[in-house]
Structure formats: C-alpha cells, structure tokens
Amino acid sequence: MITRPLSRRRPDRPASPEVFDRRLLTPMLAATVLNPINSAIIAVSLIPIARAFGVPLAHAQWLVSGLYLATAVGQPVVGRIVDLFGPRKPYLVLTGLVGVAGVLGMLAPNLDVLIAARILLGVGTCAGFPVSMYLIRSEARRTGKDSPAVVLTALSVCAQAVAALGPSLGGGLILLGGWRASFAVNIPLALFCLYFGARRLPTVRGDATIRAIDWPGVVLFGGALSAALLYLMNPQLSQAYLLAVAVVLAVVLVVVERRRDDPFLDLRVLSGNRPLMATYTRNMVAYIVSYSFLYGLAQWMQDGRGLSPSAAGLLQLPLATASIVVASLTGRSPRIWGKLVVGAAFQVIAAGLLLTLHSASGVGLLVVVAVCAGIPQGLNGLGNQNAVYSQADPARIAASAGLLRTSMYVGAMTSSVVLAQVFGADATTGGLHRLAYVLLVVAGLGVLMVVGDRSLRRIGSG
Template sequence: MSNTPRTGLAVTGLSLGTALNPLNSSMIAVALVVLRADFRLDVPTVTWVITVFYLTSAAGQPVMGRLADRFGPRRLYLFGMALVAVTCALAPFSPNFLLVCVARAFMALGTASAYPCAVVMVGPLARLANVESTRPLGRIQMSNTSAAAVGPVIGGVLVSLLGWQALFLINVPLSLAALFLVWKYAPADTERERGKLSELLRDSDIPGILAFVGSLMLVMMSLLNVLPDLRWWLLAGGTLLAVLFVWRELCFSPPFLDLRLLGRNRPLLLVYLGFALFNGLYYFAFFGLPQLLEEAGGYDPGIVGLLMLPLAAMSVVSTPFAVRAIERFRVRRVLIAGVVLLTLASGAMWFLTGSLAVPLVLALTALLGVPYGMVSIASSQGMFVSTRPHERGVAAGIYQTSRYLGAITATVLIGVLYGSGVTQANWGSMVLVMLGLGAVAFVVALLWRERTE
C-alpha cells in the first residue's frame, strides 16, 4: 500500500481527535438547563461544568505538548484518546454533579493531548505523503473550526433525545475511531528520551510545570470571576506564581518552557499574540451575536443556532483555498489578507444595529466565516514554521492556550459591554472593539516574518 492512503487515514484520525476538544467545549452549553434540573443546582454552580473544561484545556495543552516532544506524540495521542473513551463511558453514571465536573476535567485533559500531538506528527506525515505541511494542517484546522460551530446544534439534538448523558457517550465511538486510525496508520514515534524513571522525573521540571499550570488557572479563574469574593486574591496568587515560574525556568536546565529561546523567537511570539487577538475578535461574534439575536431579536435558540451555521460552513469551505494560497503566496501574505478581510467583515457587523433580519444575519455570518478560515490556517502554519521539530509539541500547546485567552477576554468584555442590557446599541459598541482588535492584529501580521534559520 502506498503511503498516501495510509497518511490520509492517519490525518483523518488526528482530525477526528482534535475536533473533540472544541466540540465538547461548545455543545455542553445546551445542557446547562437540564443539568440544573437533574442535580438541583443554581446558575453559578452549573457553570463550573464549562469552567473546569476551559481551565483544564488551557493549562493542559502546553503540558501535553511538552510530553509529546519528550516521549513521542503517537503514544501520547493514543493515551489521550483512551482516557477520553474510558472517562466518557463512565461519566453518564455519575451520582452527583461533582463527579460530572471531574469527568469533564479528565475529558479535557485527554482531548488536550490531540492538537499538540497532531502538530508534531504533521511533519513526518507530510514527508511520507510528499505534500506541503499546509495540507494536513488545513484538514486538522477544518475539523477544529467546524466542530466548535456545530457543537451547539449536535448537543441540542442529543440532549433533547437522550439527556445530558449523551454528550459524554457520543465521545466513546469518536475517540475509539480516532485511536484506531492513528494506531493503525500513523508512523511509529522516533526514538525519544529513555532512562530511569527517577531521572526522567528529575529532568521533567515538575515544579516549573506546576507553577505554570497554577498561575494560568488562578489568573483565568480571576478573569472568569468564578469566585467573585476571591477575584483579586486569585489574580494576586496567579501573578506571584507566574513570577516564581519565570525565576524557575531561567534557573533550571532543561526547563519546561525555555523562556530565553522563546524570547528570541520573535515570529512565534507574534503568532501567539496575533492568534489571541484574532480569537478575541472571533469570539465577540461567536458569543455576543447569539445573545443579541435571542434577546434583542426575539429568535428561538434553535433558530439562532442555524443562523450561526454559515460562519462554520464558510470557514470550512474557505480553508482549502487558503491552503493553496499559502502554497503559492506564502504564509505572511495570506495572513495579512485574512486579517484585512476579517476586520472589514467585523465592520459590516455594524449593520445589525439597524436590523436583525434573517437574510442580513445569514449574509454577515457567512461573510465572517471566509476570513476566519484564512486566518486560522495561516496562523497554524505560521506557528508550525516558526518552531523547530523538537519544540512543536509545547509550541502547539501554548498556541491553543492563546485561543482560550482570546476567548476568555472576549467573554469578559462582552459581560461588560452587555452589562446595561443586550441591545443593538451595545452591539454597536462591541463592533468598535472588534475593529480595534482587528487593527492591532493587522499590525502584528505586518510585523511577522517567517523564520529563516
């Protein structure tokens, strides 16, 4: 059998696995009412089922990337998918809400392994198939984009027919299929680190990892305001741990995160900054627009989900064209063009301050989806070419964390701007913020250059 069909099936398995994290982060939103009724919860308590997934994913992705770099992406990917399958098979039998949240944390940890491992495996797979790395990266990015957008629709169907338990059970066959395809068709890991367990643990920078995870989680909990009475204490604790993390990483060898190397890698830092800005802009629309349509437009939630689908559809359709454009014009030109189009599409959202008619909403969400696909794949490829092969796991993990930071920032600002009410006038203020984010993202795209070393 030629390598091309085998690598195609391997990429399919990687795409399926990487889709599970965004799918589960979005489709749980439709189950909150059912969970509240089943476990007799109040609104602040039930939101922990979302918060714990965000926190574990954001903190876990760089750690999983580091493990993939050290011990091999294929075996870590298989472990992650097995963890998801086992967790999701047991979670529906949880007798209380605490165990549901614990299951969500384990699910997030398992799915967090997928994207960093996939990025590490992209290089060998592209070489086997004799194609540019943009091809497999494009397929993986398409699965991420479409999964996040169709999550609420799939979740709504599952919850209405089978209950919240179905949101766990659906992951069992999906994760097993991803596990089988990668186990069967992905190339074996190259020789990675070996040695005594005590030596591996000593060289793994466990204190550095714990300081990184702790600081990130405390700061994110402060931003999400999950414990209002302790918000500023959480921020102070997270800042202190961040300082200790920097001190540790500058003193320890080999560090979990080589801050000196990262500081010298300007292209990678610009990719992270640009991707965070891009996701802040995108999630303004993804989280803010449905609220506007429901409360100011009076649309049923099911209709709102359908009105948002063109965003996902057009981003998926535009991704293959973006891949070919990158192969012809290189990453920087496609990235700049995508950011310009994204900013213009954001400005067009101003028309919703005057009308929320269905044709207008469909046209604008479709318009926003085109540059979303372009910027997503250009950013992914920018991250890929800005790192050396042995650094790509942890680099991909931090890249995904940048996505969550952008999404959380958008969530916080939406709460501020909608504080006086979900109105078309306040949506206009949000559009101005989106334009500001687009302008800064444009400057970052102009500054980015592909690594030459």
C-alpha cells in the same frame, strides 16, 4: 540535554520513504476535532443545562471556563511530553479519558459533576493538536521534504469547520436526546480515536524517561496560569489575590526555567523568537472575538431573539460554511499575511454588524452576520497555525503547538468574562450591542497587530 527519540514505524504498516504517510491523517484529524466540537456544542447547551438544574446562566458558564482552564494548562504540558516520548501513548491515554468524560457527563446528577466532566474533557482533548503537529514535522524529517500544504490545511479546516458546525450539531443532539446527548457523543468519538490511534500511530524508541520532564516548571506554569485564569472568571477586587499569586509564580517560573539545561518552557528561545510570541498574542486576540461570536450570538438568538436551541444552532450553519470554504480555497497557498489581514478586517466588519441586530431581525440578516463571522474563523486559524509551524523550534514543535492552543483558550476565557459582563443574567439585545462595541476595539487591535508584523510577509514567500 535530552536525546530526542526517533520514531519507528510499525512493521505491519510500512510507509513510503518519499511521501507523507496519509494513513496518519485519520487519527490526527479525529483527535484534533475533539476539543473544538466540545467547545462549540456547549454554546447551545448552556441555557438548557442551566434551566434543567435551576441555576443562573453565570453559574453554567463554568462548563465553558472549566474546560478551557484544563486545556489551557494541559496543552503545552502534553506537547512537551509528546516531544520527549512520541505521540502514541499520550494519544491513547488522553483520548480514552474523553470517553470516560462522556459517560460521566451523560449520567451527571448535578452541575458540579457536570463541571468535573467538562474539566476531564479538557484534559482528554489536549493530545490532538500537539500530536498532529509532531507527526507533520516528523514526517517532514523522515521524507526529507516539507509536509504538503494540504495536510496543514486539512488540520485547520477540520478544527475550524467542527467548531463552526458544533452549535448546529449541538442543537440537533438536544432536539433528539436532550442536553445529555451532547456529552454522550464523546463515547463513539473516543472509541474511533482509540481504534485508529492503536493501529496507525508510530511507536517511539529513545532514551527519555519520566524524569526528563521538568516537573517544577510544569507545576509553576500550571499554577501561574490557573491563578490568572481563575481571576479572569471572576474579576473582582476580592479576587485580586489570585493575580498576586499568578505574578509570584510567574517570577519564580522565570528564575527556575532559566537555570535548567532542558526546561519545560525554554524562555531563552521564546524571548528571542519575537515573531512566535507575536503569533501567540495575535491568536489570543483573534479568539477573544471568535469565541464571543460563537457563544454570544448563540445565547442572544435564544434569549434576545426567542429561538429554540436547535434553530439557533441551524442559523450558525452559514458560519461553518464560510469558514470551510475560505480555508479550503486559501489553504494551498503558503503565504499567510494576506489571510491574516483579511481575517482581522472581517472581524471588525462582523462586530459592527452586531449593532444592526434587534429582537425582530430577519433570518437573512442573521445569515449575513454569521457568514461575516465565519470568514475570519477560517483564515485566522489557518494563518496562525501555519505561522507557528514556520516559526517554532522543530525540536519543540508539539510544545509550541500546545502554547498556540493555550493562547486560544486564554482568548476563549477572556471572551467568557466579556460575555458575563455585557449580558449579565440574560442575553438581551442591549447586551449584544455592548458586546459589539467591545469587539470593535479588540478586532481593531487585531488589525494593527497583523499590519504591523513585517515578519509575516516573509512566510511562504521563498
């Protein structure tokens, strides 16, 4: 078995032995927002990029899929590395890659290079959430007290708010500097993370080495998930072999991991932790709906409603506001069941409201739809994040957090498949209504999953 490393504070940055070191919040929150901001900005950049390179919108969707594929595979891998070696080195290396990806995207001469930049962004943004969850848990061990609820709330609020504000920010960047500005923004963000990460993150001392990582498990996991997600990007009979590859690799992964003393995926623990597995599944379902709104509504506002990218981005500000407000108001309460019930119900309501939209819909109705989509954005993210914090093995908190993000990106990938099927070449009103029917079914499933999970009612009730 691996001896878990112990964190040691930098001697020039002493922390109180009794309270959470709030100086950690700056690098934590800065890195946590890197992925949602890049996920959201692209929502209003896809159509301008497709037009700039003269490619169909379906081809430009690889800018979304490529990032999610890289991040879905990378998050739990990086999380396990953080569990073994601590947060500092993975944080600095990967946030540095975000800056490199920003430069590459800003200078990209064609769509292929731009897709490569997005994949690199996906890898670079893998550190933020696992590092943050690791630090929250390690601070709880150091102080002997559970971390204050405000820290977990801040983590969720920032991620949700930035995801919601991203389309508006993207619209503003496109207005000021064209779509390339949406890549250039990563350069100052990466520098900010590198500066505060180098100054404030703790060093780690322990006996773990690079050999401690279960590389066969990592490769098999990455291969199985990649094959499955690649099929989701193009779900046709001619691509069915990818599903076969995914199944074979998954079976081999189960056999290999069950024989290891310290596996990358501790399947014995995961299979025995049904509440945690239910949280991953519920999170995936919630994000199928959430990302379908994020991308689908932004695309329809431009194609179906005839708005500019900047105007489409601004009209999603109510979504951001609703997300921030509800997460902030409910974040101090440790109970999560009520949050998830309300969040799931509002996803059903928002999906139904899509059926009321048409090419001449007024701004007021668009605002109402955005607000109804923003409420679950804040509640579901906060509730599922706090569920993982309570349900996961403390020794594997970073890897468990990474798997939560993987479930989110699988949901995001699934949403991109749904959007490609319902919209086709253009985001028409008819396509938007087809999307509404699909989301009503998915959101309804989400309601049943929350109501039927009795374990959620015990979290925060003690």
